[in-house]
Amino acid sequence: xxxxxxxxxxxxxxxxxxxxxxxxxxxxxxxxxxxxxxxxxxxxxxxxxxxxxxxxxxxxxxxxxxxxxxxxxxxxxxxxxxxxxxxxxxxxxxxxxxxxxxxxxxxxxxxxxxxxxxxxxxxxxxxxxxxxxxxxxxxxxxxxxxxxxxxxxxxxxxxxxxxxxxxxxxxxxxxxxxxxxxxxxxxxxxxxxxxxxxxxxxxxxxxxxxxxxxxxxxxxxxxxxxxxxxxxxxxxxxxxxxxxxxxxxxxxxxxxxxxxxxxxxxxxxxxxxxxxxxxxxxxxxxxxxxxxxxxxxxxxxxxxxxxxxxxxxxx
Amino acid sequence: xxxxxxxxxxxxxxxxxxxxxxxxxxxxxxxxxxxxxxxx
Numbered sequence: 103x104x105x106x107x108x109x110x111x112x113x114x115x116x117x118x119x120x121x122x123x124x125x126x127x128x129x130x131x132x133x134x135x136x137x138x139x140x141x142x143x144x145x146x147x148x149x150x151x152x153x154x155x156x157x158x159x160x161x162x163x164x165x166x167x168x169x170x171x172x173x174x175x176x177x178x179x180x181x182x183x184x185x186x187x188x189x190x191x192x193x194x195x196x197x198x199x200x201x202x203x204x205x206x207x208x209x210x211x212x213x214x215x216x217x218x219x220x221x222x223x224x225x226x227x228x229x230x231x232x233x234x235x236x237x238x239x240x241x242x243x244x245x246x247x248x249x250x251x252x253x254x255x256x257x258x259x260x261x262x263x264x265x266x267x268x269x270x271x272x273x274x275x276x277x278x279x280x281x282x283x284x285x286x287x288x289x290x291x292x293x294x295x296x297x298x299x300x301x302x303x304x305x306x307x308x309x310x311x312x313x314x315x316x317x318x319x320x321x322x323x324x325x326x327x328x329x330x331x332x333x334x335x336x337x338x339x340x341x342x343x344x345x346x347x348x349x350x351x352x353x354x355x356x357x358x359x360x361x362x363x364x365x366x367x368x369x370x371x372x373x374x375x376x377x378x379x380x381x382x383x384x385x386x387x388x389x390x391x392x393x394x395x396x397x398x399x400x401x402x403x404x405x406x407x408x409x410x411x412x413x414x415x416x417x
Numbered sequence: 418x419x420x421x422x423x424x425x426x427x428x429x430x431x432x433x434x435x436x437x438x439x440x441x442x443x444x445x446x447x448x449x450x451x452x453x454x455x456x457x
Contacts, residue, residue, distance in 0.1 A: 123426055157451045219451060224448040
């Protein structure tokens, strides 16, 4: 019996369900994920070499935030059966019966439409198109197509999470150039080691839910090797903006140091991961997962500070 | 008639939806003004 077949939509039972509170709808928008999305989108806007009216900048940020949140709500609607059997997600609004699946879908679709419309009206159609593409990619390509079918789900699906700086840049400049594409690349390459580190110590959860994450399909050893390889590529990609004179030295040194730490932690996981999996501690995987969040935050903080200080060349 | 918990929650939700609609109206108005000012 598949997860879908065994899943009963508790949210559809009127006997059990109490009316959803506002905070349940807010939870559907995945506010923690939204905060990182908003921050990277903000950096994409802030480092762009143009002046933008604060109201239009706020409207763009709001659109990015709502677009991310809405696609999260649609994701929760589609994945309610998976969420119900995973420890990490079983308390989400739909599996816990606080919000019905149809309410979540309605919220997601309406807010998605609103976000794209606001972006188009307040900023430009390129940014609105990119936002629409991102929402569509996350929902149809990642959630509905890849997530349950291939261990490359988060590799390809990671493109959606990497789009905010590109959208932010396009919102204020009306075009796309090399710099925001490099910001996209950093998040895109960061995504697999970030999620695979988590999947290493949540392997049982993913296996139970039938999600073919790499540790489930290829085993932990191969996953640790992939994490190490991606970390090395990430460390190199991180310094490309500086190597191309798109940023100043502050960013260059910071990105090099952060990339080195990321790769060192990945190497530690590669060496000690097997023993830690055997004793159940997963210390290195947990450490790398936590650091990966800090890494992305610090990398984009460096880009922001460097950009505000005035980088040498703008392309 | 005292309100039940369910009524209270529904009323809270309605107020929230109303607040969001008003916020959207304000946003559209302000964005329009900014864009018109920018175009002139």
